[in-house]
Amino acid sequence: DAGITQSPRHKVTETGTPVTLRCHQTENHRYMYWYRQDPGHGLRLIHYSYGVKDTDKGEVSDGYSVSRSKTEDFLLTLESATSSQTSVYFCAISDFDTGELFFGEGSRLTVL
């Protein structure tokens, strides 16, 4: 299995609080992604990175920011969490710009 870990795996927080999810890889892959998965919507891309300090928006980026200061870490921040951001968040990595993504185990976030 690809060396990719997400933390925290579970988090419950209140509306208006900041939240940061961390994705850490040991594969030295260039590309990193943050997705969210919700019933009835499937997986949707939030942000992605194609190198250190190189990031871009996905289809559902509003309310989220990301940072990648090292190859191995990709952080997703919710500046002020809302109930609509309750979801399962998956980080993924890939070495080439192909269709093979390796996913982390997911982070389940509940915003009350």
Next chain:
Amino acid sequence: RKEVEQDPGPFNVPEGATVAFNCTYSNSASQSFFWYRQDCRKEPKLLMSVYSSGNEDGRFTAQLNRASQYISLLIRDSKLSDSATYLCVVKRGSQGNLIFGKGTKLSVKP
């Protein structure tokens, strides 16, 4: 129209059955196609890529029809362990991101 559409199922089949999933995509510029598998409360994993000529991997066969913008996955001799959600995935162009369908749930019963 959604960019990638799948029948959500669930498909409930007995062991040993053959089952087929279909997927349609709306963007004719899509260049690459894949099937991912996701077990309950787990992360998605690549099952197989889909090539224009069709391709097979053991009991799994994937087909692509570019003219109809249609992708299929056939599973023969279903096993209990095939129970999962199958995600149709399309890549927009050569530099585009992956677009995931909502998935088709398969339940294989003894």
